[in-house]
Amino acid sequence: MPKISIIIPVYNLKNYIEDTINSILNQSFKDFELIVVDDGSDDNSVKILEKYPQITLYQKEHKGAGVIRNFALKKAVGDYILFLDGDDIFDRDFLLKMHKKIVQNSSDCAICVSREFKKNPKTKGKIHNNFPYPQGWAWDKLVKKELIEKYDLKFSSFNSSEDFLFSYGVYFLSNKIVYLDDCLVFHRIRKNSLSKKRELENIFYASKELKELLIKNGVFEKRTDDFKNIVLRCLIWHYLDFKNIYKKYSVYKLIKNYENEFNILDTKDVKFKRYFKIYESIITSQNYLSFLIKYFLCLR
Numbered sequence: 001m002p003k004i005s006i007i008i009p010v011y012n013l014k015n016y017i018e019d020t021i022n023s024i025l026n027q028s029f030k031d032f033e034l035i036v037v038d039d040g041s042d043d044n045s046v047k048i049l050e051k052y053p054q055i056t057l058y059q060k061e062h063k064g065a066g067v068i069r070n071f072a073l074k075k076a077v078g079d080y081i082l083f084l085d086g087d088d089i090f091d092r093d094f095l096l097k098m099h100k101k102i103v104q105n106s107s108d109c110a111i112c113v114s115r116e117f118k119k120n121p122k123t124k125g126k127i128h129n130n131f132p133y134p135q136g137w138a139w140d141k142l143v144k145k146e147l148i149e150k151y152d153l154k155f156s157s158f159n160s161s162e163d164f165l166f167s168y169g170v171y172f173l174s175n176k177i178v179y180l181d182d183c184l185v186f187h188r189i190r191k192n193s194l195s196k197k198r199e200l201e202n203i204f205y206a207s208k209e210l211k212e213l214l215i216k217n218g219v220f221e222k223r224t225d226d227f228k229n230i231v232l233r234c235l236i237w238h239y240l241d242f243k244n245i246y247k248k249y250s251v252y253k254l255i256k257n258y259e260n261e262f263n264i265l266d267t268k269d270v271k272f273k274r275y276f277k278i279y280e281s282i283i284t285s286q287n288y289l290s291f292l293i294k295y296f297l298c299l300r
Helices: 017-025 045-049 065-075 094-104 145-151 164-173 200-216 221-241 245-262 273-284 288-298
Strands: 004-010 032-039 055-060 080-083 109-117 141-144 177-188
Touching: 004 017, 004 065, 017 032, 017 045, 032 045, 032 065, 045 055, 055 065, 080 094, 080 145, 094 109, 094 141, 094 177, 141 145, 141 164, 145 164, 164 200, 164 221, 200 221, 200 245, 221 245, 221 273, 245 273, 245 288, 273 288
Parallel strands: 004 032, 004 080, 032 055, 109 177
Antiparallel strands: 080 141, 109 141
16 A cells, blocks of 8 residues: 555646646655546646556546545545646755655654746745745645544535645644645746636635535534634735735725624634734725725825
């Protein structure tokens, strides 16, 4: 039985998938299985994948990355699980260092540093660390399969923010998480990638799913502030990330409507002071214009 099961959903990645697969097959750590599920691609992705006998390849109708990952998880037999994206590049010692760290520390999850790139993974790009909270994606996390099975952790079926529930489910339900300072994942930034096509409502639905999961497993009450800080960061990040004024306004309206669900204004230990101030201004503003006046005059 392999130590690690690597799961990759693929949807129209003919220009990138070979580089990703090769960066995995060239790993210094060899005790793994590689499960690739084509999510109904209509380009040349499947023909490229069929060239690799080392891959366990499945083909499904297009359902989205969350559904595909849940399907592949049922096929995985490794002690540890990695959910990777099919256009990223991985350091040669990615698996070796992650596996060594999680085993030596008897942890449920190991998380590494990642860096963004556009064309060349060797070029400098934005670094993603994991403090005070890990990022809400799955591709920098090695997770013990026992933890996933114990809590029946799954990905959401949305077409964006589908890994929020899984990633933070792992964070909140792990007995121990170990962090690596090494930058081992090089995350490709593409203009037309699915991660850029975010539907704003999905982050709210995902946050509600996470809240229900934590309540079900009896950890929400003692980790309420952590939950609120994570949701706060995600909500305001969406607002700041969108450049289009109409998309910003959409985030504004959604935040106004969801304070009753998350009660973020009641956070006792605020980790993101500037984000909280923006959030507070949104909730207390009478309209978008009054918020913008507060934002430009007071928040910058």
